[in-house]
Amino acid sequence: MLPHQRTAPDPLARSRRDGHLDPKRRKTIPMTDIIGGTPEGGTQAQLVKDATIETFQADVLQASLEVPVVVDFWASWCGPCRTLGPILEKQVQARGGKVLMVKVDTDKNQMLAQQLRIQSLPTVMGFIGGQPVDGFQGALPESQVSQFLDRLIDAAAQAGLGGGKSPAHDPKALAEMGEKALEENDFATALQAFGASAEASETGSDGQVTAFAGMARAALLGGSPEQAEQFLGMVPEAKRDLAPVAQVRAMMELSGGSDVPPEAVENALKAAEASPQDPEAHFVLGEALADAGDTEGAMASLLRSIELDREWREGAAREKLLKIFEALGPADAGVKSARRKLSSLLFA
Structure with missing residues (x-):
């Protein structure tokens, strides 16, 4: 396991929690080639289109780097979907290219719906800069749909998108x-x-x-x-x-050691507990924890090895610790803390 790998977040979690957009989250690049021409000059067919799992990246993720994209997840058997869909299309078309609409039939694209954690229909997600930034579930009244689109457009404008302008290549x-x-x-x-x-x-x-x-x-x-x-x-x-x-x-x-057997950490931990004053035991535990992706535990074990004998195996524990520092980067909070402890051990 690599350091700092986490489970993928729910794409609508932030909007459910906050109830609004965060327009300053991302910068963008022009992607006119993805949808053909500028948003202002788009045809009606370009404003509203159907997408599949094969076209989702181009139609939504890449297109939203230039203009906000609203995605309607629907199904033919869903009554509220039949109510919301026409309202959403009407409001998108009325905005003349300031926002695009992509429709995803979840029955035909079940894998895509699962990947995006769509749990009820209809679900609408707004994308800016290749990321979901807002959304809602259920068939909202037309006035609320209009407000949702306006928020999305305003957020995109503050991020440098929309209105036919190409944002700077930054x-x-x-x-x-x-x-x-x-x-x-x-x-x-x-x-x-x-x-x-x-x-x-x-x-x-x-x-x-x-x-x-x-x-x-x-x-x-x-x-x-x-x-x-x-x-x-x-x-x-x-x-x-x-x-x-x-x-x-x-x-x-x-x-590189991600294929280490699951019992390796357990065995190393038992050895360190059995020999608490042995720098080698703590070094081996640190290596096993690092291979398992537990960089915090690895740093603690390596620091303990250094504390017991900083010169053991010509400073092997320190060398391994510095490699973890390098992998995590200097801004990592755990690295900052471990660096302070290392300095106190080496220069005490």
């Missing part, structure tokens, strides 16, 4: 969007955002290298180490020692 903002997606375990969107950041960055710049490293992290956390290697291969040789690249390399090393 590599830093796109990279921030990728980081946000990684925090939410949305590896596909993270890969897309980092890729856009790489394209918008100056060739060979540190910003582009950071974007390549972000692509590699997204691929690695998404379970594709081979693809991660390919992305790291895009980094110029002269810049392969930069911190973002080194972080991904460290993550790869930590994930």
